[in-house]
Amino acid sequence: MSSTAAVFSVSTTSSAVEPLGVGTILISDRPLLLPSSSSSSPFLGIGLRPRSLRSITHGSNPRTIKPRRSNLIMQWQDCTVKMEIDVPISVAYDCYSDREAIPRWMPFISSVKILEDKPDLSRWSLKYTAFGRDLEFSWIARNMQPIPNQKIHWRSLEGLPNRGAVRFFPKGSSSCLVELTVSYEVPQLLTPVASALQPFLENLLGRGLERFANFARTYHPDAA
Numbered sequence: 001m002s003s004t005a006a007v008f009s010v011s012t013t014s015s016a017v018e019p020l021g022v023g024t025i026l027i028s029d030r031p032l033l034l035p036s037s038s039s040s041s042p043f044l045g046i047g048l049r050p051r052s053l054r055s056i057t058h059g060s061n062p063r064t065i066k067p068r069r070s071n072l073i074m075q076w077q078d079c080t081v082k083m084e085i086d087v088p089i090s091v092a093y094d095c096y097s098d099r100e101a102i103p104r105w106m107p108f109i110s111s112v113k114i115l116e117d118k119p120d121l122s123r124w125s126l127k128y129t130a131f132g133r134d135l136e137f138s139w140i141a142r143n144m145q146p147i148p149n150q151k152i153h154w155r156s157l158e159g160l161p162n163r164g165a166v167r168f169f170p171k172g173s174s175s176c177l178v179e180l181t182v183s184y185e186v187p188q189l190l191t192p193v194a195s196a197l198q199p200f201l202e203n204l205l206g207r208g209l210e211r212f213a214n215f216a217r218t219y220h221p222d223a224a
Contacts, residue, residue, distance in 0.1 A: 075194060079202045080181045083209040087216045089168050089176035093149045095216040096166050096178070105211035107204050115140075126160070130200060131193050161185040178212070180205060 085092055095101075099122050103109045108128040115121040126137045139159030146152050153165035162184040169177040182205060186194045 075186045075191070076183055077186060077194070077198045077201075078181065078183045079198060079205055080179065081202065081205045081209055082177060082179045083206075083213060084171055084175060084177050085209075085213045085216060086175050087213075087219075088174055089149050089170045091219065092176050092178055092216050093152070093168050094221065095212070095219045096152055097146070098219075098221060099143075101215075101219075105215040106208040107211070121157070124159075128204075131190065131196070133189070135190075137187065160187070178209060180209060 110127040111125045113123045137160045139156040141154045144153045155163040164182040167179045
């Protein structure tokens with residue numbers, strides 16, 4: 001096997017929640033899940049209470065208190081890793097398409113189960129110890145229409161908001177370049193370490209591709 005090299009790049013984006021007015025009164029006990037600005041599903045359900053106007057009687061003149069502006073920001077981070085792998089592009093594509101085998105080489109993914117009645121959907125579980133915590137997250141992802149031997153991409157529908165794509169580029173008849181991009185909303189409990197989370201995940205994804213390279217060289221669909 002020739003030497004492999006990984007290339008990493010990261011970026012951070014934030015989207016602010018639209019403010020509703022001035023002054024805040026929380027009058028309902030029903031939680032409201034804010035959707036991600038670039039995902040169709042909530043993540044770790046950041047629970048807020050609905051805001052509305054409420055009249056308060058002071059003497060003989062009722063007055064209305066209006067909602068206060070919210071400073072809540074939902075932060076998204078992106079990580080991209082690349083690696084040249086010594087297997088034909090068709091083998092790398094087939095190997096990565098085997099979703100239920102991904103926990104065998106991706107360090108932080110504990111299980112992937114394809115839904116029997118909807119094979120384009122899968123339930124993912126993440127378990128990992130980091131930042132002094134035992135982290136556990138789950139989500140349901142939909143595999144979007146793939147481009148054979150070129151691109152696999154997905155988007156979460158519920159649970160941890162995330163999306164991503166794997167692209168495959170030929171480097172000859174027996175090798176290819178695999179590029180993995182993952183975007184995710186920073187979990188509320190990890191917001192204090194958001195700046196450290198990105199390089200940490202970047203490192204994990206790079207290790208995952210190294211293990212994927214070894215896994216793909218001996219990959220047999222029936223054995224996975």
